[in-house]
Amino acid sequence: MCGIIGYIGVEKASPILLNGLRQLEYRGYDSCGMACLDKDIEVRKGVGKINEVNNSFSFEEINGKMGIAHTRWATHGGVTQKNSHPHISNNGKIAVVHNGIIENYQEKRDELKEKNFEFISETDTEVIPNLIQYFMDKGGDFVDSCKKALTELDGNFAILAIHRDEDVIIASRKGSPLVIGIGENGFFAASDIPAFLDHTKQIVYLYDEDFVVMGKTLSFYNLKEGPVFRQTHTVDWDVEQAKKGDFEHFMLKEISEQVETVKKAIQQEKAIVENICDEIRRAKGIFFVACGSSYHACLSSSYVFSKISGIHVNVVLGSEFPNYTHFLNKDSLIIAVSQSGETADVLEAVKEAKKKGSKIISIVNVMGSSLTHHSDEFLLLNAGPEICVLSTKTYTAQLGLLTLIAYSLAENYEEGKKKLEFLWNVIYYLTSANTRNKIKELSEKLRYVDHLFTIGRGLQYPTAMEAALKIKEVSYIHAEAFAGGELKHGTLALIENGTPCIVFVAEDNEKEILSNAMEIKSRGGYIIGIGPKNNEIFDTFIKVPEANSMNPIIHLAKSVTVK
Ligand code: M6R
Numbered sequence: 001m002c003g004i005i006g007y008i009g010v011e012k013a014s015p016i017l018l019n020g021l022r023q024l025e026y027r028g029y030d031s032c033g034m035a036c037l038d039k040d041i042e043v044r045k046g047v048g049k050i051n052e053v054n055n056s057f058s059f060e061e062i063n064g065k066m067g068i069a070h071t072r073w074a075t076h077g078g079v080t081q082k083n084s085h086p087h088i089s090n091n092g093k094i095a096v097v098h099n100g101i102i103e104n105y106q107e108k109r110d111e112l113k114e115k116n117f118e119f120i121s122e123t124d125t126e127v128i129p130n131l132i133q134y135f136m137d138k139g140g141d142f143v144d145s146c147k148k149a150l151t152e153l154d155g156n157f158a159i160l161a162i163h164r165d166e167d168v169i170i171a172s173r174k175g176s177p178l179v180i181g182i183g184e185n186g187f188f189a190a191s192d193i194p195a196f197l198d199h200t201k202q203i204v205y206l207y208d209e210d211f212v213v214m215g216k217t218l219s220f221y222n223l224k225e226g227p228v229f230r231q232t233h234t235v236d237w238d239v240e241q242a243k244k245g246d247f248e249h250f251m252l253k254e255i256s257e258q259v260e261t262v263k264k265a266i267q268q269e270k271a272i273v274e275n276i277c278d279e280i281r282r283a284k285g286i287f288f289v290a291c292g293s294s295y296h297a298c299l300s301s302s303y304v305f306s307k308i309s310g311i312h313v314n315v316v317l318g319s320e321f322p323n324y325t326h327f328l329n330k331d332s333l334i335i336a337v338s339q340s341g342e343t344a345d346v347l348e349a350v351k352e353a354k355k356k357g358s359k360i361i362s363i364v365n366v367m368g369s370s371l372t373h374h375s376d377e378f379l380l381l382n383a384g385p386e387i388c389v390l391s392t393k394t395y396t397a398q399l400g401l402l403t404l405i406a407y408s409l410a411e412n413y414e415e416g417k418k419k420l421e422f423l424w425n426v427i428y429y430l431t432s433a434n435t436r437n438k439i440k441e442l443s444e445k446l447r448y449v450d451h452l453f454t455i456g457r458g459l460q461y462p463t464a465m466e467a468a469l470k471i472k473e474v475s476y477i478h479a480e481a482f483a484g485g486e487l488k489h490g491t492l493a494l495i496e497n498g499t500p501c502i503v504f505v506a507e508d509n510e511k512e513i514l515s516n517a518m519e520i521k522s523r524g525g526y527i528i529g530i531g532p533k534n535n536e537i538f539d540t541f542i543k544v545p546e547a548n549s550m551n552p553i554i555h556l557a558k559s560v561t562v563k
Pocket of ligand 1: 291292293294295337338339340341342343346389390391392469470473
């Protein structure tokens with residue numbers, strides 16, 4: 001994942017681009033760069049985080065009222081100055097920033113080499129400015145050459161391109177996110193809205209293969225369809241939502257926001273939710289499709305669907321979905337769940353299901369994302385921007401909304417809503433400084449461990465899986481989740497003196513899960529209990545009230561992380 005931003009307008013571009021890059025740094029931070037056009041294109045780039053690179057290269061000194069910038073997370077080619085973006089064409093006239101992966105770059109590179117083009121980086125991106133140059137050398141203008149170059153590329157891209165002699169920025173996307181911002185003093189294009197939220201809330205969401213010429217006006221094309229109309233939307237995201245404020249980091253801020261975000265997720269139009277419930281009832285075969293944390297939210301919700309509404313749902317990872325497509329037909333229903341709405345495996349799954357005539361409903365946080373374009377209907381999570389790479393507030397928002405749907409399926413919409421609304425005071429307590437300090441204390445004990453296990457039964461099992469994912473992702477500690485009953489089938493052998501195990505307890509399976517915890521304890525394990533009641537087995541206990549089918553929301557609201 002990388003972040004890109006472009007600006008063209010009446011203001012100096014470099015401070016705007018630098019500020020935008022800082023908002024996009026969550027997308028990649030191993031190197032960054034900027035190219036602005038004044039009399040000529042000036043490029044500055046380097047290895048390191050944005051502030052480090054800026055200290056050496058002073059981005060804000062670059063003049064010009066249009067420019068493009070990039071923050072990188074290396075995929076093709078190591079973390080080096082020459083691999084960082086922007087990349088420049090052989091004639092020095094074209095600069096490109098890119099997020100995505102060009103699958104046929106090697107083939108294009110070889111073709112261009114045969115035509116005497118030289119490459120200085122190891123990236124897939126460098127073929128783009130050179131391919132544009134190639135078509136221009138053959139007599140094409142900048143805009144048409146960009147279109148031709150992009151149609152030759154396989155894979156995913158969001159690109160921004162500028163040319164030394166042109167007063168336009170070309171913005172185009174296929175499979176990677178890119179949104180356009182319409183400000184009073186210019187136009188913006190960026191991987192994510194917060195990059196220009198300080199300047200405008202007027203957004204145009206782009207479809208796959210859209211191609212925009214940003215100059216004094218905006219012209220929208222689609223590489224397949226030709227000229228197209230794209231609507232302008234106003235985002236209701238608050239500028240402050242996209243900023244860290246007094247919080248140490250975005251993860252902490254977003255964990256704290258859950259008091260509000262669970263409430264917002266369930267503020268849906270009842271008639272729309274009921275309509276979706278009718279689709280679910282009508283379907284012959286329902287599939288939840290998602291990846292990562294969103295997959296865990298689906299897994300958890302499949303228990304809730306079965307328990308509350310008596311409906312069976314197949315839960316499939318986006319990347320595994322191709323193996324299930326032979327079960328699909330026009331009566332199948334896919335419920336795709338995604339924070340970003342841009343996860344490639346989920347999008348691929350949805351496209352395959354559409355080919356079979358299946359109906360697609362999605363639950364997504366980002367309005368205008370690709371998933372919303374590919375869905376017959378969608379519900380928004382309304383959680384605001386999730387800047388931290390770790391899903392926290394959107395995970396609980398997904399659980400909240402899916403639980404509301406389960407209640408609605410059981411003709412108990414209002415009861416479900418009331419119960420979910422009531423959770424706010426539990427979440428408030430669990431995300432308070434008090435609980436945070438307790439977790440900090442615990443993390444001091446755990447930070448140097450090599451392995452950690454998490455266990456739960458029933459609804460607490462997906463919770464254990466999500467907790468393990470969070471611990472791996474943020475603490476780089478190997479963490480593995482098990483259904484309580486599974487440990488005895490081999491894994492117990494790994495428990496040694498002091499091996500930590502987080503045990504998620506709920507009233508309906510207390511006896512069984514405590515017996516599993518005992519098995520670990522008797523092998524020397526260090527037991528951290530999370531649940532409604534303390535127990536002598538626990539070495540550490542974090543009290544979380546019993547909330548039955550809503551346990552998954554509050555068990556992770558405090559987010560079990562080890563710093
Ligand atoms: O945007 P999505 O919900 O589709 O993303 C899916 C996963 O990549 C995501 O949930 C990932 O596992 C989280 N960042 C984990 O914290």
